[in-house]
Amino acid sequence: MPLSDGSKALTFGALLLRGLLAGLIAGLLAGFFAYGFGEPKVDAAIAIEEAAAPAPAPDAPHEEELVSRNGQKGGLFLATGLYGAAMGGLLAVAFTLLRRRLRTPSDTRAALGLAGAALLGLVLVPYVKYPPNPPAVGDPGTINQRTISYLAIVVIGLVAVWAAVVAKRTQPTEWRQAIAAVIGFLVVVVVGYALLPNINEVPATFPPDLLWSFRLTSLGTQAVLWTTLGLAFAALLSLGRRAAAQPEREPATAA
Amino acid sequence: MPKATTAGQLSTPAVSPRLLWTALAVVAFMLLITYLVVFDQGAVSRSGMYLHELMHDGRHLLGVPCH
Numbered sequence: 001m002p003l004s005d006g007s008k009a010l011t012f013g014a015l016l017l018r019g020l021l022a023g024l025i026a027g028l029l030a031g032f033f034a035y036g037f038g039e040p041k042v043d044a045a046i047a048i049e050e051a052a053a054p055a056p057a058p059d060a061p062h063e064e065e066l067v068s069r070n071g072q073k074g075g076l077f078l079a080t081g082l083y084g085a086a087m088g089g090l091l092a093v094a095f096t097l098l099r100r101r102l103r104t105p106s107d108t109r110a111a112l113g114l115a116g117a118a119l120l121g122l123v124l125v126p127y128v129k130y131p132p133n134p135p136a137v138g139d140p141g142t143i144n145q146r147t148i149s150y151l152a153i154v155v156i157g158l159v160a161v162w163a164a165v166v167a168k169r170t171q172p173t174e175w176r177q178a179i180a181a182v183i184g185f186l187v188v189v190v191v192g193y194a195l196l197p198n199i200n201e202v203p204a205t206f207p208p209d210l211l212w213s214f215r216l217t218s219l220g221t222q223a224v225l226w227t228t229l230g231l232a233f234a235a236l237l238s239l240g241r242r243a244a245a246q247p248e249r250e251p252a253t254a255a
Numbered sequence: 256m257p258k259a260t261t262a263g264q265l266s267t268p269a270v271s272p273r274l275l276w277t278a279l280a281v282v283a284f285m286l287l288i289t290y291l292v293v294f295d296q297g298a299v300s301r302s303g304m305y306l307h308e309l310m311h312d313g314r315h316l317l318g319v320p321c322h
């Protein structure tokens with residue numbers, strides 16, 4: 001029995017719902033990771049910040065006035081949950097628009113590939129140029145410039161991933177494709193790194209081991225988020241397709 | 256899943272202009288939420304610094320420049 005075209009296609013709404021749900025799950029899981037491994041480091045950094053701060057100036061807005069530290073620890077889950085859901089929504093849009101251009105028959109591979117590309121372009125490329133900093137590191141006076149540079153490196157990371165795919169597709173054989181992809185990626189990343197300003201505002205007195213472990217935890221949080229997001233989105237897609245396929249397949253056992 | 260996607264069994268809808276506009280609106284909304292989490296200092300949310308401070312630790316641990 002021939003299936004009509006698109007009978008297995010999920011609607012955009014169904015795809016978006018799966019992306020948002022996967023993102024919420026991923027964000028909350030990343031929140032638990034960040035709460036368990038990251039909060040002790042944030043606490044330690046804030047203690048250093050407060051010890052180093054001179055007598056509170058009246059014009060300087062103080063961190064703890066609006067939301068208590070416990071409130072901020074609860075807010076962590078709100079932040080990662082919302083961020084995860086938003087990333088899930090973006091992943092669902094990317095999947096919807098790019099699925100037919102991705103040269104794989106497997107939805108799972110397509111979903112994991114897109115999540116991996118996002119981890120590389122949105123997280124790893126910015127991470128190496130502008131590693132995340134705990135409280136007490138960074139000059140508040142440069143926050144606008146740092147934010148603009150950060151956004152620029154995120155865009156460069158995504159362009160680098162795109163360049164890798166474009167370069168890969170110009171080559172006929174597998175090993176040449178792999179080399180072309182790496183070169184395409186590196187050219188964009190190296191040019192981007194060279195053009196953007198270097199930022200190093202770590203005070204000489206800040207404990208290096210705390211900085212190191214904070215940055216590792218931050219990378220872990222993003223890795224948990226994108227890995228879970230890719231896997232959960234792929235799983236939800238597979239469930240959706242199986243549910244849609246069952247009523248049609250049951251009568252047609254003869255294949 | 257014994258059979259992966261083949262022609263006629265695609266998992267995504269065909270990309271039409273209408274779908275593109277809807278997708279664009281969704282992307283804008285998702286970026287707005289991302290903005291509220293990672294950069295907002297009250298200019299958009301109109302909550303003063305409250306949301307900014309509430310999600311402070313998340314911003315640091317997600318690796319976004321904060322302060």
Ligand SMILES: [Zn+2]
Nearest residue numbers: 135311321322
């Ligand atoms: Zn901060």
